[in-house]
Amino acid sequence: MYQYNFFNEICSAYKFLIPEIGLFLSIILGIIALFFTKNKKSNFNIIISLFIVTISLIYSLKLIPNKNFQDILIFNDLYSINYLTYVIKLIILAALLGIHIFSLLMPKEKNFINRFGIAELSVLINFSALGALFAVSSNNFIILYISLELQALSSYILVANKKDDLKSNEAALKYFVLGVLSSGLMLYGVSLIYMNTGSFSFEKIYYLLNNQNNLFSTLTMTGIVMVICALCFKLSAAPFHSWLADVYEGAHNVVVAFFGIIPKIMAAYIIYKLYHYVFTGEYLIYTTKIISIFIVMSLIIGSISAIKQKNFKRFLAYSAVANSGFVLLAILGSIDQASQALIIYFIAYMLGFYGLIGFAMFYWSENYQEHNNYEINSMHGLNKIYPSISIIIAFCLFSIAGIPPFIGFWGKLNILLAGISNLYFSLIIIALLTSVISLIYYLKIIKIMYFANNLYHEQNQHIAHHKNLQYKNIVIFYGITLIIGSFIWLII
């Protein structure tokens, strides 16, 4: 007789839980390793996480389920696994891999307190990613809230890492207050939905909301709006984007790399799931309208605010806001096209974004510059100093801007195909026009790097040519993967 308990469930479905199990194992080993680290140095810890994450990634790549895979529901309908969640977990794991590689190889700051390398921080990143993994697979609002909180609480601490830096403290405080506010908003929205339906499970809510006996209820709509707003906060869609610029500017670069991808994928998938599977039926029109408003605001605010930015990281933040507008546009499409567009767009965005953050990590570290100020103007004449790296930055920028033949174009093409499938013409036109506007600031960086004015040139010549071979090889290897990535995708 089949006895339902925790152990049985895991045994039957363990193949598909490898990402979570692997990550949990790395957290436990990391915490144990904390007792053995000397002077809070943490290379050992990062290596552990790296190792286990790599193994779980490779092992789970072999077990990708079929596209027509049915939903598996385990743990008494609390947890769902299907093809899409699996792929997104793999993307999150791959992003995590990149983050650990960054934290291992980046040049260490002289000021020890500001350094990212204190042992517990890699464990915190793993916790946050674990929260993201749980949230992606959640089938129940309670589990969703718990995993979102797990992800958020770890990230509050991560932002506040640089204790000596005023900007970091400001960013952490702002993010904490706004994040807690959005979590509270989500909880209230969930409670309103519960009031009308009496259940937290996604499937039951869908069934109960579209029951003939249940009429359209404004309170449920309010609850839905609140849940979507809280998730858009995580996605940094406008008008919930104000935390992003400060967090990018204040946090450590590894944390920025974390924030650029993982909360966004998680939130995008959850909004996709809620939009297509839970809040459909009668509520679809209104949900679409709300998301359309967010799309238009994100695109316009994101592309226009980035034009005047002088700080590299704030510039990245506002381009991320515009990109989250695109992500929301993908969600509005039909189910198949939306999922495909999300996956491709996030892979493309991850590659481009990690290139830019990796460059920011090395170029503005204390080994290379006296001032740690991340000013775009200090990139003048980069073509003469580091030609290969400036080409890679140009590739990353063109990829994020969506210019063919780079991989970012395929992402944008898929999103536009998904967005137009329900004939939302005005959204498509706004998206296309804002992508032309966003070209202004992407080209501005390329202009500063390549078409340099001679004045600024001489100021940069004093930068010592450090023979940091690690750095150069990584970036070159990265460039190769980016170029190959734009063509290999066609074969998939």
Added chain:
Amino acid sequence: MINYEYLLSLNIFSPLIGTLLIAIILLFANYNKQQNQLENNFARIWPNIIGLIFASIPILITSLLWLKNSIFTEKHLLAKNIFEYYLEVDGISILMLMLSSFICIICLITFWLNKNYSKKHPSLGVMLILALQTCCLGVFSAKDLILFYIFFEASLIPMLFIIGIWGRENRVYASLKLFIYTVFGSIFFLFVIIYLKTIFQSSNPEILAPLIANLSPNWQNILWVCMFIAFAIKVPTIPFHTWLPDAHVQAPTFGSIILAGVLIKMGGYAMIRFLIPMFPESTEFFSHFVCILSVVGIIYGSLLCIAQKDLKKLIAYSSVAHMGYVNLGIFAPCSFGYAGAVFQMISHGFISSALFLSVGIIYDRLHSLEIIKIHSLSTKMPFLAITFMIFTLGSVGLPGTSGFIGEFLVIFNAANRSSYLIYAILGATGVILGAIYMLILYKNIFFKHQENINTIGDDVNYQTNLHTSKKENIILSIFAIMIIYFGLYPKPILEKIQNIKNIKYFNCSQNLDIQKINNKNEVKN
């Protein structure tokens, strides 16, 4: 050999392979900052050799394809639902492929001949020219809309860098204007592509053409306008031409050569290949409008040329004027207008590239492009004077040069229908205006002698030897010979133009079908 399955892809991507090889070589080279050049000798020589080899591979393959008079296709299904990698090379495409591969080699040689350009980032220049060659070859071979769009947009990136790095004082403004203006137009093209892809699940113009006829006429007109904007910016049609003078004036010589020789032709080619077969009814609806724009382009462009003081800007505006003939040929309805348009594209490719090459030689010697300051070049640079005369006659459209045939076919085609006769008349007056500015220019540069002045251009001593070198002579004479050869014997080109599938163009009321002319020739022979 000719039936090798991947021949067309090899044709397109062989310059890209050269780019990657040069990049790999540069990875292993060390850069000496004090001397501002690469330390290793092999890193200085090998990129040039690789560049030359991989830039000439397309010419060899294209010549192979030229010899066989058939339509080549290559079709692969990639990325399942999104994208079909469909290449097709028929008569018009082969001509444009030959033109682009030839002009790219000339561009590369010009880059090496000019020491000012090749001292500054030499290997980057070779890589950019090779990448540009790939994009040009891809544009003219692509049949699928998305593939065409990829190459169409990708050709802007090397152009951005070429103008921005090696250009003149205002180069940043010119390169950014070129890029953003053209991308803005292509956005509308992308909108049409994704709309058609969503509604009809196909991006193949052959499949789409009968399906589009089911849409309502209003929608067809809207889609036509969106697509037309994208190509009109590239042609350039007035009023979307303002990027061209800036881009040409600020661009280096080799940039101007490839911009005027190849990149501009993408617009006209796209109109023939995609716009008209897919939207024939809308084209008829808008044909008068476009003919007016093209005639305005011819006359306004020529009038602007008469008033120019800068040599390069003058030739840039003459490009605008000549491309007006292309537009007129495509949109005035009769069956051989497009033949005139294609011939005009090819001959203008040669003539304007040759003109920009000559202007580049003048700028290199005299360091100034103001017509007032330049004088007495017929005694100082005699070989250039001879060849520049041939280029001038070609630009004017003298019978015997290739410029005449294109213009003649276009004007004759427009005159065949009574409602389009006015455009033929105005186009013919454009020929006269062309003669005015080109001959006045020639007189002012070459025949004007100023005896009291000891300097030519910007402080170049009158006694300095300004003769063109042997290599430059060879290239100039190649251009001159081709212009005269195709002016006297246009049959190879016109033959290729007939080698297309039966795409529905306009119906001509007088049945002057090229197929029938061809049949008559065969009967006679």
